[in-house]
Amino acid sequence: MKIFRAAxxxxxxxxxxxxxxxxxxxxxxxxxxxxxxxxxxxxxxxxFYRVQSIYGxxxxxxxxxxxxxxGCPNLESYxxxxxxxxxxxxxxxxxxxxVEMFAEQSGMRVKRIVQDDSHYTYILRLAETDKDIxxxxxxxxNTDGGFAxxxxxxxDMVLATRxxxxxxxxxxxxxxxxxxxxxxxxxxxxxxxLVPVVAQDxxxxxVSLMDLARIYAGDIxxxxxxxxxxxxxxxxxxxxxxxxAQQFETDVMGLEKHDLAASIKHHETAAEVADAVxxxxxxxxxxxxxxxxxxxxLTLRGTxxxxxxxxxxxxxxxxxxxxxxxxxxxxxRRLPKxxxxxxxxxxxxxxxxxxxxxxxxxxxxTQIGIDDQGKRFANAIAAAGDETRxxxxxxxxxxxxxxxxxxxxxxxxxxxxxxxAQSRSNVVLLARLLEAGVYDGRELMFVGFSxxxxxxxxxxxxxxxxxxxxxxxxxxxxxxxxxxxxxxxTKAFGEALPMACDDTEWGRQVNRRVEVWIK
Amino acid sequence: MLxxxxxxxxxxxxxxxxxTGFVMQNGDAFASRFATAVPQAQPKPDALVTTAExxxxxxxxxxxxxxxxxxxxxxxxxxxxxxxxxxxxxQDFSALGLACDVTLDATxxxxxxxxxxxxxxxxxxxxxxxxxxxxxxxxxxSEVGHVTVQMPAMAATASFDVTLIDGSTVSATVNVPExxxxxxxxxxxxxxxxxxxxxxxxGADYGERGHVxxxxxxxxxxxxxxxxxxxxxxxxxxxxxxxxxxxxTFPSGLVQKSGVVxxxxxxxxxxxxxxxxxxxxxxxxxxxxxxxxSDLILSMPPCDAIGDFLVLNNLLxxxxxxxx
Numbered sequence: 001m002k003i004f005r006a007a008x009x010x011x012x013x014x015x016x017x018x019x020x021x022x023x024x025x026x027x028x029x030x031x032x033x034x035x036x037x038x039x040x041x042x043x044x045x046x047x048f049y050r051v052q053s054i055y056g057x058x059x060x061x062x063x064x065x066x067x068x069x070x071g072c073p074n075l076e077s078y079x080x081x082x083x084x085x086x087x088x089x090x091x092x093x094x095x096x097x098x099v100e101m102f103a104e105q106s107g108m109r110v111k112r113i114v115q116d117d118s119h120y121t122y123i124l125r126l127a128e129t130d131k132d133i134x135x136x137x138x139x140x141x142n143t144d145g146g147f148a149x150x151x152x153x154x155x156d157m158v159l160a161t162r163x164x165x166x167x168x169x170x171x172x173x174x175x176x177x178x179x180x181x182x183x184x185x186x187x188x189x190x191x192x193x194l195v196p197v198v199a200q201d202x203x204x205x206x207v208s209l210m211d212l213a214r215i216y217a218g219d220i221x222x223x224x225x226x227x228x229x230x231x232x233x234x235x236x237x238x239x240x241x242x243x244x245a246q247q248f249e250t251d252v253m254g255l256e257k258h259d260l261a262a263s264i265k266h267h268e269t270a271a272e273v274a275d276a277v278x279x280x281x282x283x284x285x286x287x288x289x290x291x292x293x294x295x296x297x298l299t300l301r302g303t304x305x306x307x308x309x310x311x312x313x314x315x316x317x318x319x320x321x322x323x324x325x326x327x328x329x330x331x332x333r334r335l336p337k338x339x340x341x342x343x344x345x346x347x348x349x350x351x352x353x354x355x356x357x358x359x360x361x362x363x364x365x366t367q368i369g370i371d372d373q374g375k376r377f378a379n380a381i382a383a384a385g386d387e388t389r390x391x392x393x394x395x396x397x398x399x400x401x402x403x404x405x406x407x408x409x410x411x412x413x414x415x416x417x418x419x420x421a422q423s424r425s426n427v428v429l430l431a432r433l434l435e436a437g438v439y440d441g442r443e444l445m446f447v448g449f450s451x452x453x454x455x456x457x458x459x460x461x462x463x464x465x466x467x468x469x470x471x472x473x474x475x476x477x478x479x480x481x482x483x484x485x486x487x488x489x490t491k492a493f494g495e496a497l498p499m500a501c502d503d504t505e506w507g508r509q510v511n512r513r514v515e516v517w518i519k
Numbered sequence: 520m521l522x523x524x525x526x527x528x529x530x531x532x533x534x535x536x537x538x539t540g541f542v543m544q545n546g547d548a549f550a551s552r553f554a555t556a557v558p559q560a561q562p563k564p565d566a567l568v569t570t571a572e573x574x575x576x577x578x579x580x581x582x583x584x585x586x587x588x589x590x591x592x593x594x595x596x597x598x599x600x601x602x603x604x605x606x607x608x609x610q611d612f613s614a615l616g617l618a619c620d621v622t623l624d625a626t627x628x629x630x631x632x633x634x635x636x637x638x639x640x641x642x643x644x645x646x647x648x649x650x651x652x653x654x655x656x657x658x659x660x661s662e663v664g665h666v667t668v669q670m671p672a673m674a675a676t677a678s679f680d681v682t683l684i685d686g687s688t689v690s691a692t693v694n695v696p697e698x699x700x701x702x703x704x705x706x707x708x709x710x711x712x713x714x715x716x717x718x719x720x721x722g723a724d725y726g727e728r729g730h731v732x733x734x735x736x737x738x739x740x741x742x743x744x745x746x747x748x749x750x751x752x753x754x755x756x757x758x759x760x761x762x763x764x765x766x767x768t769f770p771s772g773l774v775q776k777s778g779v780v781x782x783x784x785x786x787x788x789x790x791x792x793x794x795x796x797x798x799x800x801x802x803x804x805x806x807x808x809x810x811x812x813s814d815l816i817l818s819m820p821p822c823d824a825i826g827d828f829l830v831l832n833n834l835l836x837x838x839x840x841x842x843x
Contacts, residue, residue, distance in 0.1 A: 092832070092833045093833055093836055096833070097806075100811075100813065101806060109814070110813070110814065111814040111815070111816060112813060112814065112815050112816070113796075113815075113816045113818060114815060114816065114817050114818065114831060114834070115818045116829065116831070117830075117831060117832050117833050271781070271832075271837075274779075275722070275781075278722045278778075279722065279724070292779075293722075293778070293779045293781075293837075294721055294722035294778040294779055350806075353806050354806050357805075357806045358836060359839055
């Protein structure tokens with residue numbers, strides 16, 4: 001119902017623009033004149049006609065037919081229109097930069113019509129002919145707002161700092177927008193992470209995830225309790241309708257089922273959180289890695305001495321536990337050609353450069369040499385003992401030493417064997433690289449690791465299964481890869497190389513992973 | 520109006536220069552100019568007659584020159600209904616007898632600034648447009664046809680050009696490798712829409728030290744001492760089509776701090792701008808490291824908001840300063 005209404009509205013708008021107050025009757029005839037379809041034009045996207053005919057709604061390729069009748073659109077003056085709604089953290093700087101980069105790459109000039117920080121429209125114009133190609137309307141609010149607009153049929157693309165939730169997924173299905181959980185409905189535009197911040201002159205440098213949850217629950221109220229001065233803690237946070245705040249709720253507050261304290265001061269943007277914290281030495285805030293501002297990032301401390309500082313590399317590998325990929329969702333309906341080209345552009349190297357340029361973490365795959373992993377191997381030695389013996393470590397080092405770790409990594413949803421969102425995206429990413437021949441003649445090792453729960457031998461088996469499962473998923477996605485192009489092997493070392501402590505569920509989740517190493 | 524005033528000024532200057540012996544130094548040039556210029560240019564009678572009388576009464580004019588040109592006869596024959604030319608000089612020499620050559624010199628100064636010296640002796644009190652890597656603003660030549668302006672370099676190989684009202688252009692290039700120590704952003708507009716950059720440096724709040732904008736612009740001295748940034752406002756005439764630009768400079772490579780400079784653009788809602796669309800441009804570092812220019816149209820709020828400011832936080836990206 002809603003999808004139909006949206007299409008009808010779009011058609012009405014088109015007609016309103018091109019042929020005011022006229023009926024929409026069209027007859028589409030094949031080039032050889034043998035087949036023709038008559039009906040009411042529902043939409044035209046510059047490429048395809050959608051016609052309500054006696055056979056129902058039909059979509060016809062514009063290049064194969066000629067259009068006759070008063071409802072025919074003016075092909076010359078067609079301008080693609082689509083809208084982007086949702087998260088401010090993505091819509092403020094990241095997406096505008098990507099749109100401008102896309103236009104530049106496509107030989108188009110842009111003009112940005114600005115009403116305010118939340119409402120603006122990009123007009124893309126072909127530089128050669130000065131012809132308008134597309135109008136992209138931005139309506140920026142937050143992730144909740146973006147999905148709400150999509151459910152109302154008002155959004156073609158939704159910017160989200162969290163995955164779509166089950167209520168939204170159900171509503172979308174009901175509204176005829178398709179199964180939003182399907183891979184084709186979303187893509188990761190850039191990577192980011194949740195980070196706790198304090199003022200530069202606050203002496204505290206680390207906080208454990210548990211303590212962070214207790215601070216935001218109001219259970220820890222003095223800096224003294226986490227190694228600071230005897231002073232009250234003032235908490236700043238993003239507003240509850242932002243995807244990042246909801247992610248914090250799940251990933252941090254959910255650890256011990258804490259509720260957020262009422263005394264927290266909420267802000268609409270991450271920049272406001274960072275600024276408020278930077279000015280007050282007794283404040284703590286939750287912001288994103290890409291918006292630390294003038295505040296100081298805290299390192300997350302695990303109970304057994306392992307620490308996680310957010311970094312570009314840590315967010316790519318998800319070794320940093322609070323990584324938050326930034327998503328762009330599209331409902332299942334045909335988008336104008338320019339919109340589809342924009343989506344394809346988002347995966348390009350040029351788009352990754354733009355992502356980096358504006359301070360977000362891109363998805364380019366880089367290599368981490370063994371020399372840069374000293375801390376990890378030190379942790380492994382420290383954790384070795386009865387279950388992981390010296391021989392096991394030596395065997396692991398022997399296998400990994402001639403290779404380098406890729407920033408592509410695979411992790412699983414909590415308490416599940418399904419890959420998390422970033423890892424699902426990584427399956428596609430790695431498959432594309434393999435298809436493109438980036439690793440031709442090399443060997444990629446899928447190296448499985450587990451948490452330390454249970455017996456070491458069992459863990460090795462589990463990690464071997466995971467490595468094989470990930471390899472199979474990548475092979476399946478790399479449809480055009482020839483069998484001998486790249487050797488894809490698997491290895492498994494169980495609990496031998498822990499990244500986090502196994503005494504918490506999140507720690508165990510960090511440890512359960514499949515790394516990719518290149519030889 | 521503007522041109523009429525120009526003309527009188529030029530004529531007066533003409534006399535002064537003649538009486539100071541300029542002719543003696545540039546005798547040949549002056550003679551050849553004078554021989555052809557008067558009959559062709561046919562200046563406005565009342566102005567030039569006065570000039571000619573002055574010439575005659577002070578007998579500065581070399582006799583040889585007077586003999587060659589028959590000045591008095593020629594002046595007396597000028598037409599009454601002559602209208603003043605836009606350009607006071609003929610094709611080759613100004614009213615001062617200076618060669619009409621248009622020149623532009625760009626010299627690097629401290630703080631990755633550049634001093635531009637534009638000389639067009641035959642274009643007096645004329646609007647010119649200065650262009651530099653996407654920056655553009657309107658200036659007016661002085662009474663001797665000069666424009667001198669101090670402006671920030673936006674690229675290591677900084678090319679400048681100045682375009683005259685007749686479309687002719689001169690260019691100059693200067694190497695300013697120090698540019699890499701500075702972050703520079705700009706907004707520019709046409710007419711009196713009055714956009715303002717506000718910079719909040721490394722945690723400063725509005726009204727505090729470190730809040731840099733047109734009313735608290737600081738200067739290049741601030742960056743030389745690595746204290747903070749400054750605003751440069753260019754485009755110096757109040758004329759409907761005049762182009763203005765406002766540049767903010769921060770010495771990112773010189774300060775010993777890290778953090779963020781928050782940048783916003785404010786546009787006042789005035790009786791002239793309310794409910795209108797203002798065309799503007801934003802300049803900031805592009806993905807390739809060069810300055811990129813974005814075309815903007817600001818839809819100003821309705822007129823019941825006069826006196827308010829449209830505050831835009833996302834037109835210019837904040838500057839992230841990482842200590843080396």
